[in-house]
Amino acid sequence: MSEIHRTAHLADERERLWIALYKDAFPLVAKFISNRGGSFEQARDIFQDAAVIWYEKRAGGTGFQVGSDKAYLFGIAKNLWYRKSSEQSKFLPLDSLADTALNEQEDEQLATTRLMNLLEISGRKCLELLKSFYYDKLSMTELAEGFGFRSTRSATVQKYKCLERVREIVKQKSWCYEDFFE
Amino acid sequence: MRTSLNEIQQIENHLFKKLTNEEEVLFQAKLLLNDDLPEKLRSQKKAYEVIQAYGRKQIMQELESAHRKLFSSPEHQLFRNKILNLFRR
Numbered sequence: 001m002s003e004i005h006r007t008a009h010l011a012d013e014r015e016r017l018w019i020a021l022y023k024d025a026f027p028l029v030a031k032f033i034s035n036r037g038g039s040f041e042q043a044r045d046i047f048q049d050a051a052v053i054w055y056e057k058r059a060g061g062t063g064f065q066v067g068s069d070k071a072y073l074f075g076i077a078k079n080l081w082y083r084k085s086s087e088q089s090k091f092l093p094l095d096s097l098a099d100t101a102l103n104e105q106e107d108e109q110l111a112t113t114r115l116m117n118l119l120e121i122s123g124r125k126c127l128e129l130l131k132s133f134y135y136d137k138l139s140m141t142e143l144a145e146g147f148g149f150r151s152t153r154s155a156t157v158q159k160y161k162c163l164e165r166v167r168e169i170v171k172q173k174s175w176c177y178e179d180f181f182e
Numbered sequence: 183m184r185t186s187l188n189e190i191q192q193i194e195n196h197l198f199k200k201l202t203n204e205e206e207v208l209f210q211a212k213l214l215l216n217d218d219l220p221e222k223l224r225s226q227k228k229a230y231e232v233i234q235a236y237g238r239k240q241i242m243q244e245l246e247s248a249h250r251k252l253f254s255s256p257e258h259q260l261f262r263n264k265i266l267n268l269f270r271r
Contacts, residue, residue: 018248023261027268034268043269048245052238115232116239127236134230135237160187163229167190170232171225 010146021051025070029077036081046084050077059137115173119166126162133159193219193226 026047033043054073119127129147132138138146144155183191195201196209213219252258253265 014244015248015251018244019252022248022252027264030265030268040266040269044249048242048249051245052241055241112228112231112235115228116235119232120236127233130233131237131240134233157183157187160183160190163194163226164186164190166229166232167222167225170228171221174225174228 018051021069021073022047025073025077028070028074032074032078033081036085038081046077046080049080053080056135059135111174115170118173119169123162123165123169126165129159130162130166189222190226193223196223197227197230 026043029047029050030040030043033039033046038046050073053076054069058069116127129143132146133140133143140152140155143149143159144152147155147158149155149158192201192205192209196206201209213223253262
């Protein structure tokens with residue numbers, strides 16, 4: 001019960017963070033993109049991609065301060081927009097070598113997505129724990145508290161056990177995908 | 183921690199470049215001597231990619247839900263109008 005409460009509390013907190021970020025920084029991004037002939041949907045996509053990058057750079061650092069990060073996020077969004085515009089104006093590489101490289105990258109991404117979908121069904125709790133540490137960069141103390149471990153020591157052991165489990169599934173499945181892609 | 187978990191920790195420290203020079207040399211030697219280790223290293227690297235993909239997917243879902251809320255619920259009407267006006271041509 002208390003664990004559910006904590007998780008729900010965290011989800012609420014995160015929703016507040018995203019709404020605050022949207023209200024603070026989205027008008028600036030939307031104005032920029034609209035001035036350059038972009039659509040509302042393009043502004044949404046660029047903003048969301050920029051927010052992911054912003055989050056990954058900020059996670060585990062000094063914490064999230066929406067107000068002061070507005071300019072930083074806007075800078076990321078501008079770069080994404082310029083990159084996307086220049087990609088569209090270039091000719092697509094059509095030689096077979098580039099195609100192969102692209103296909104390999106796509107296969108690799110497809111394999112990652114398939115593994116993730118599989119793990120979401122068979123090991124969501126482990127995936128959540130690992131995400132909180134490696135992606136959200138929570139400290140071992142926060143992790144122990146959030147997931148109800150008695151000590152950081154037992155949280156650490158559980159983290160490695162989960163990693164072992166995920167690694168084992170990756171190993172088993174990678175054989176299947178190699179067969180599939182070859 | 184049991185041996186296999188210590189090994190996972192060591193692989194992690196190698197991948198995240200947290201081993202000292204001495205430990206790294208030792209790890210490279212183990213990679214040559216231990217037949218299973220290169221495969222474990224490869225799978226563990228992929229495991230981190232899967233965790234990152236999962237983290238990104240979650241964030242995208244959270245952002246999409248915030249977007250839906252801002253562009254549909256009455257309490258955010260002012261904000262919504264301000265944005266939508268930018269795209270009225």
